[in-house]
Amino acid sequence: MPSIKDVAKKAGVSVTTVSRVLNNRGYISKETRRKVEQAMKEIDYTPNQIARALQRNQTYLLGVIVPDSNHPFFAELIKYIEMYAHEQNYKILICNSADNREKEEKYIAMLRENRVDGIIMCSHTLDIEEYKKVKLPIVSFDRIIAEDIPYVCSDNFRGGTLATEYLISKGCQRLLHISGPLDLDMLSNRRADAFKLTCMNHNIPFKIIECEFNKLTFDYYWQLINDKVSRELDHFDGVFCSNDMVAYALYVYAYQQGIKVPEQLKIIGYDFHSFTRMLQIPKLTTIKQPIDNIGKILCSTLIKMVTGPEEEMISNTIVDVELIEGDTA
Amino acid sequence: MPSIKDVAKKAGVSVTTVSRVLNNRGYISKETRRKVEQAMKEIDYTPNQIARALQRNQTYLLGVIVPDSNHPFFAELIKYIEMYAHEQNYKILICNSADNREKEEKYIAMLRENRVDGIIMCSHTLDIEEYKKVKLPIVSFDRIIAEDIPYVCSDNFRGGTLATEYLISKGCQRLLHISGPLDLDMLSNRRADAFKLTCMNHNIPFKIIECEFNKLTFDYYWQLINDKVSRELDHFDGVFCSNDMVAYALYVYAYQQGIKVPEQLKIIGYDFHSFTRMLQIPKLTTIKQPIDNIGKILCSTLIKMVTGPEEEMISNTIVDVELIEGDTA
Numbered sequence: 001m002p003s004i005k006d007v008a009k010k011a012g013v014s015v016t017t018v019s020r021v022l023n024n025r026g027y028i029s030k031e032t033r034r035k036v037e038q039a040m041k042e043i044d045y046t047p048n049q050i051a052r053a054l055q056r057n058q059t060y061l062l063g064v065i066v067p068d069s070n071h072p073f074f075a076e077l078i079k080y081i082e083m084y085a086h087e088q089n090y091k092i093l094i095c096n097s098a099d100n101r102e103k104e105e106k107y108i109a110m111l112r113e114n115r116v117d118g119i120i121m122c123s124h125t126l127d128i129e130e131y132k133k134v135k136l137p138i139v140s141f142d143r144i145i146a147e148d149i150p151y152v153c154s155d156n157f158r159g160g161t162l163a164t165e166y167l168i169s170k171g172c173q174r175l176l177h178i179s180g181p182l183d184l185d186m187l188s189n190r191r192a193d194a195f196k197l198t199c200m201n202h203n204i205p206f207k208i209i210e211c212e213f214n215k216l217t218f219d220y221y222w223q224l225i226n227d228k229v230s231r232e233l234d235h236f237d238g239v240f241c242s243n244d245m246v247a248y249a250l251y252v253y254a255y256q257q258g259i260k261v262p263e264q265l266k267i268i269g270y271d272f273h274s275f276t277r278m279l280q281i282p283k284l285t286t287i288k289q290p291i292d293n294i295g296k297i298l299c300s301t302l303i304k305m306v307t308g309p310e311e312e313m314i315s316n317t318i319v320d321v322e323l324i325e326g327d328t329a
Numbered sequence: 330m331p332s333i334k335d336v337a338k339k340a341g342v343s344v345t346t347v348s349r350v351l352n353n354r355g356y357i358s359k360e361t362r363r364k365v366e367q368a369m370k371e372i373d374y375t376p377n378q379i380a381r382a383l384q385r386n387q388t389y390l391l392g393v394i395v396p397d398s399n400h401p402f403f404a405e406l407i408k409y410i411e412m413y414a415h416e417q418n419y420k421i422l423i424c425n426s427a428d429n430r431e432k433e434e435k436y437i438a439m440l441r442e443n444r445v446d447g448i449i450m451c452s453h454t455l456d457i458e459e460y461k462k463v464k465l466p467i468v469s470f471d472r473i474i475a476e477d478i479p480y481v482c483s484d485n486f487r488g489g490t491l492a493t494e495y496l497i498s499k500g501c502q503r504l505l506h507i508s509g510p511l512d513l514d515m516l517s518n519r520r521a522d523a524f525k526l527t528c529m530n531h532n533i534p535f536k537i538i539e540c541e542f543n544k545l546t547f548d549y550y551w552q553l554i555n556d557k558v559s560r561e562l563d564h565f566d567g568v569f570c571s572n573d574m575v576a577y578a579l580y581v582y583a584y585q586q587g588i589k590v591p592e593q594l595k596i597i598g599y600d601f602h603s604f605t606r607m608l609q610i611p612k613l614t615t616i617k618q619p620i621d622n623i624g625k626i627l628c629s630t631l632i633k634m635v636t637g638p639e640e641e642m643i644s645n646t647i648v649d650v651e652l653i654e655g656d657t658a
Binding site: 001044046047048049050051053054059068069070072075077078079082083086092093095096099107110112113114115133135209218245252255274275277278279280281307 | 330360373375376377378379380382383388397398399401404405407408411412415420421422423424427438439441442443444462464547574579581584603604606607608610
């Protein structure tokens, strides 16, 4: 590819002059700028950002580690992260950890070798000590890793409260919650805490069934409904599901069994990602996480850590959630 | 970050020796290798792939330009591209063009500046001449750009034939096709060609309604069904939809209007991406594109162009499709 020297030669100016035009530094007459830009165009000069990255010690690359970039939640989150990163001139490298410890470690090593400016961490299989050793700016989604690693999450406690209160307001008298794995310290488990507390406040009998870790597929949820949830359905008239995919699996099961939703069984989900928005039969009653806003804040928080003064305190962000009324509760 | 010099000092060997260990070149005793690796670990040395990229003139970065990384087809394609790229030690940079000409141009410029090794092009808003000027290995999805730019696509003609033949075999006597925009030279338009030809061969009256370019959302398809397709439904008993999202929108419309599917109206889609696989009410009858395989071949074709000898002819690939029987036809 043509170099900056070739541009200088073509434009009949010095390399320093070309460099000034490129970096918008120092005085350059309009005429000189025009000549240099014309020369760049003619010889098809493209600045080498790799060389500049090495000089500046900044690559404008951000790593994004997710369990599965094809999961509707993460696909949507990635879209918004890319959009906001692009607006700030950053590029993103997508990494699919499959919630596998070894893969996550390898991706982190790869991102470090490629000198990314920072990492957005949406996969959480490693121990806290290992994240601390990364020595790069990290923002975490939905998990508290350490005091100096900010997190972004939706208001899981409020979401859990909204969902449970809604089921009770609709007349439910015995409630079931299908939660994520509660032994992991995930912020999404605040949904289960809120569920419990709200039931207790209203004197409502309740039960919680946990999903396993690292199981994010419809097929897994379908199995779970058949194996563990189905036998409970006689005893409960409302279910708060910790994500929309499990809520949909439960709806389909009820539909096939002739259990009327919402008359006999009320179902409320969590997420309202693109899958849920497209779904029309039924329109799920659910709690909306503002995925757009979460992506934006993950991005802006990380960029602030990359570019801001070191002593600046970077704060955690909890974004608000919203009840979406549908046909299932 | 610690440098190769720091490793040499710590291990008590020369920089050349460390370099040999890193590059697996020349004779190194087991003991020396152990010492060097130990030193790297102790001082937390991470090879600088940016510096190496500059030296080698290869970044192991691939650009992937899609209209919308959150569309279920592209989200799934990206997942597989990332998976296969990762296996070969390549990283991918995701670019969302929104099928916007200016954005696509800017992304291509960005990818060139970042010295990606090649581009997988799934967005096609530019003129053929502009792609030729890119001067980087390009593989295209679903569009013939030029003789030296290979493409990968599913067997659109066979898919269109399979879908149309199936509707006819189920007793349809008048057929409608909802196609992509036919004025663009997209390979997916072979579906419409096959539809026409099959109808003509069977003496079946038919009509085609085109979607607009750059409209890939459920909301757009819903509008299209209401504005243009609904008034045709009295005259047709089978519809071949060029994608599953429009097929689902049509099913929902029919359901709401009390039109029985498949008794009164048979619907067949195209794609069988994760949205369709999760969808249970109804299970769509559709044509499956093997997205996994498409991603794998896009990736391997591009890497072959990057690493192979220049004179090697890189061929186009057309992957097979499959009829998935569901509840709608």
